[in-house]
Amino acid sequence: MGVGDKFSNKAEELGGRAKESAGAASGDRDLQSEGQADQGEAGIKQGAEKLKDKANRAADKLTGN
Numbered sequence: 001m002g003v004g005d006k007f008s009n010k011a012e013e014l015g016g017r018a019k020e021s022a023g024a025a026s027g028d029r030d031l032q033s034e035g036q037a038d039q040g041e042a043g044i045k046q047g048a049e050k051l052k053d054k055a056n057r058a059a060d061k062l063t064g065n
Contacts, residue, residue, distance in 0.1 A: 006049055013042035 016038030023032025 009042050009045045
């Protein structure tokens with residue numbers, strides 16, 4: 001995954017934070033929960049992205065690239 005995917009994941013996380021805050025401010029527990037879920041999903045995607053980057057770096061070291 002490239003920079004675009006990383007940007008998209010970060011945008012999803014920030015959108016989730018906004019939803020959570022809006023839900024908390026308005027007393028809308030559903031919106032707040034949706035925001036938390038969005039943040040969790042973005043975190044998982046970011047973790048997978050980091051793992052893939054590390055695997056690519058390790059493969060490059062092994063192959064001498």
